Amino acid sequence: MVEEAIRKAEVLTEALGYIRTFRQKAIVIKLGGSVLEYEEMLESTLQDVLFMETVGLYPIIVHGGGKAITRAMNESGIEPRFVQGRRYTDPETLEIVSEVLSQEISADICRRIESMNGWAMPLHFRTTNVLFGTKLDLRENGQRVDLGRVGNVTRIDESRLRKLFSAGVIPVIPSLAIDEDDGQLLNVNADTAASAVAELLRAEKLVFISDTPGILADEHDESSLLSSLNASECRARMADGTIRGGMIPKVQACLDSLSAGVGKVHIIDGRVRHSLLLEIYTASGVGTEIRPR
Numbered sequence: 001m002v003e004e005a006i007r008k009a010e011v012l013t014e015a016l017g018y019i020r021t022f023r024q025k026a027i028v029i030k031l032g033g034s035v036l037e038y039e040e041m042l043e044s045t046l047q048d049v050l051f052m053e054t055v056g057l058y059p060i061i062v063h064g065g066g067k068a069i070t071r072a073m074n075e076s077g078i079e080p081r082f083v084q085g086r087r088y089t090d091p092e093t094l095e096i097v098s099e100v101l102s103q104e105i106s107a108d109i110c111r112r113i114e115s116m117n118g119w120a121m122p123l124h125f126r127t128t129n130v131l132f133g134t135k136l137d138l139r140e141n142g143q144r145v146d147l148g149r150v151g152n153v154t155r156i157d158e159s160r161l162r163k164l165f166s167a168g169v170i171p172v173i174p175s176l177a178i179d180e181d182d183g184q185l186l187n188v189n190a191d192t193a194a195s196a197v198a199e200l201l202r203a204e205k206l207v208f209i210s211d212t213p214g215i216l217a218d219e220h221d222e223s224s225l226l227s228s229l230n231a232s233e234c235r236a237r238m239a240d241g242t243i244r245g246g247m248i249p250k251v252q253a254c255l256d257s258l259s260a261g262v263g264k265v266h267i268i269d270g271r272v273r274h275s276l277l278l279e280i281y282t283a284s285g286v287g288t289e290i291r292p293r
Contacts, residue, residue, distance in 0.1 A: 015281040022280070023056035025204035026165070030194035031063040034211035035270040036105060043112065045209060048276035049170060050118040058165040061120075061172045062197055064190025065105045072096045084138060085249065089148040089187040097187050101174035102126050109172050120170040123160070125178060125185060130157040131193065133177035133186050151186030153177050153196035161201065173197065195253040199260035206257050207279070208250060209270040214288030215243060215251070228289045231255050251290075258292045265290040 029049060035041045052059045069087070070080050073096055081088040089097060106122035113120035123130045133151040137144065164171050175190040191208065198206035215237070217224040229237070234251050237243045243251050254265040268275045268287030279285045 014283070015277075018281045019055045019057075022204060024058065026058045026060060026198075026201045027052065027205045027207065027280070028060050028062060028194050028198040028201065028203050029276070030190060030206070030208045031061060031109075032190070032208065032210035032270070034067075035209050036063065036065060037067055038271075040273075041211075041270045042109075044273045045270055045276055046109065046112050047116065048274055050113060050116050051277060052280070053118065053168065053170055059170055060161065060197060060201070060203075061109060061170065062175065062190060062194035063101070063105060063109065063172070064175045064193075065101050066190075068105065069097050069100050072100050083145055083147055084140070085246075086136070086138070086147055086150055086189060087187065088146075089150050091149070094149045094185055094187060098125070098176055098185055101176055106172050106174045113170060113172075118170060119168055120172050121164060122172050122174075124174050124176055128157075128160060129178050130160055130171070130173060131177040131188070131197070132156070132180050133188060134180055135186065149179075149184065149186055151177055151179060151188055153188055153193050153200075154180065156197055156200045158201060189249075191250050191253045195257045198257050198262045202261050204263045205266065205280070206254070206262050206264075207266045207268060207276065208254075209268055209276065211269065211271055212247075212267070213269045213286075214267045215247065217242060219244075226288055227285060228291065230291050230293050231258055232293075234290060254290045258290065264292075 035045055049059045073080050078092055102124045110120040110122050131153050132155040133153045136147055136150045136152050161171055175188045175193040177186045177188050179186050213222050213225045215226045217226055234255060238248060257265055266279050266287055266289050268279045272286055275286050279287050
């Protein structure tokens, strides 16, 4: 019994230095669709987020919901269509996307945090919007690609977010933005939305939580995890094909964030209980840390 108590005290002592270092610093946490699909993964992650807020960090949750959106589209008889990895978003699709993200997923995340005696606020077009953007200009062979109502985040309501930090409220933001040109909704890729929030807030850290351990030297071998890479090493591994497929846009978002002044970026596995705390508050971590140099 005493040995177990001592072990717990040692864990807290190791975390103390990190707690003091990151106190009153913003950390953007992107929740991937896989985490949102599994109750135990989501509960563990939200417990970690609440711990962070309790010890003085300023966590912001940015989420998508691709799997839930695809299910809802199928139920409505609308076939999902993707263009260069992005969901084509016509008015009918946008209605489903906005409903799933704002009324279902954001609301559920906030309810879960509040059930743990925390405070959380969903921030979107139905409550208080904090993301603003423009339509994405995507080109192929010099021609503009039609994606419908798909955009990028260009501005955030930073003062609103900082007021929530001061009040001990955790912001929960779906990947939807208001178009600065016409005032209409835009569907935004959740990775790029989280990166933009981290960049515009000058966040200390940006964390992507999904169902992969991080960046692997061999994509078929989870024991080949690369625990730490700098930006140059990431570019080299994209060039030689080690980083490929769906990991490329995620890593590119990481590199863009580092270039814009975010301190460090992490890719971690939400299947590991309390992976967020282990990554941020221990020396070894559990995922891949990407640093500028």
